[in-house]
Amino acid sequence: MSPRALRSALRRHPRSAGAGIAALVASAARRHPRAADAGIAGLVALACGLVLSGRTGATVEPADALDWASVALLPVPLIWRRRAPVPVFAAATGLFVVSQAMGAQSPAALAVTLTALHAVARYRPARFAWPGAVVTVLPGFGNRIEDGPAWGAFAAVSAVTVAVVLVGVNQRTRSAYLQALEDRAQRLEQDRDQRARLAVADERARVAREMHDVVAHHLAVVVALSDGAAATAAVAPQRAAEVMGQVSATGRQALGEMRRLVGLLRGASAPEPGTRAPQPGLGDIDALVERVQAAGVRVSLRRDGTPGIWGPGAGLAVYRIVQEALTNTLKHAGPRAVAEVTLRYRADAADVTIDDDGAGRVARRPEPTDRHGLAGMTERAAAYGGRLDAGPRDGPGWRVHASLTFHGSPGTGDRPLGSGRTETVS
DSSP states (O other): OOHHHHHHHHHHOHHHHHHHHHHHHHHHHHHOHHHHHHHHHHHHHHHHHHHHTTTTSOOSSOOOHHHHHHHHHTTGGGGGTTTSHHHHHHHHHHHHHHHHHTTOOOTTHHHHHHHHHHHHHHHSOHHHHHHHHHHHHHHHHHHHHHHOSOHHHHHHHHHHHHHHHHHHHHHHHHHHHHHHHHHHHHHHHHHHHHHHHHHHHHHHHHHHHHHHHHHHHHHHHHHHHHHHHHHHTTTOHHHHHHHHHHHHHHHHHHHHHHHHHHHHHHTOSSOOTTTOOOOOOGGGHHHHHHHHHHTTOEEEEEEESOOOOOOHHHHHHHHHHHHHHHHHIIIIIOTTOEEEEEEEEOSSEEEEEEEEOGGGOBOOOOOGGGOHHHHHHHHHHHHTTOEEEEEEOSSSBEEEEEEEEOTTOOOOOSOOOOSSSOEEEO
């Protein structure tokens, strides 16, 4: 800020401008503590010199070289007042006693001692400050005993000394309080950032899980349909054309879901028309079974009971578990496998079981690096307080069983199926 701008600000807003200048000075002192202490020592020396010059009337005799030397030397220890306040106070007090013993005239020397005492109260605990106050006022008490009843000056010096200590202690307490607030704010900010990072990681994991389910299922169906169309193209062109139409429909559905997931990753504020289809739920399991049947797997679907009002998230979890299990059947057992999906509904829970015969082959457990689908199903079951068991059956085939609990699940986004009866779709 230029001097002209500073003067203008002072005229317009004297209080705010003065506070701003004080804040700038305090900030500069925090950045350069040694320079600030040297400046304070210089100001104290200047005040002592002004008093010694006789302009204030406090000088009894004309000042000589010893007097000016004491004025120049006494404030020197104050340069280290912030780094070593107790030794600085001891040095200032000792120099003052020595100068008085040598007969030096320094009427304002008490300012050096009080400045050093303030540093002790400001930067050290109070147990160091109050003994320093006693050391400062005790010589004056002895002088009053010897010289007579001049208690006014002694009381004034004592009051000033106590006030200096109290100001220093208050500043130290306030500084500790502000530092605690800053530390707490910093911890809260770190906690907020950490929670935000964890939330982002959870969201990315969720989107990655959805992406895996979409890509793995639809690609498995597309591959199976394409193989079937290639096998029947020579002998049944019309059937091959119908199968390729199913491939096209499956690809478009996968593309739509991929666009929706990519939009979530990009954080789009508004969905593009036709790219954000609703999340699948219980009512879409029939279409899922038909799509897998079209790929060659013979799937039977059985429902027991009536689903409760669980919300779209619960329906999506059930749908994805069935989808992943049937996708694994199609990938590992092939289109000649036979699978059975059993859904047992209760008011606050659901049991999901998918059995396949492995096309007559004995299943083996996948390698740890190839368990993304099982991990996704396990996470979906755990999200609703359930568990998932998956592994080879006794004999050929594979079984997936999940138990999910929906206590207090909000929302009404799923379409209830059935009315308490048993329904079988093959």
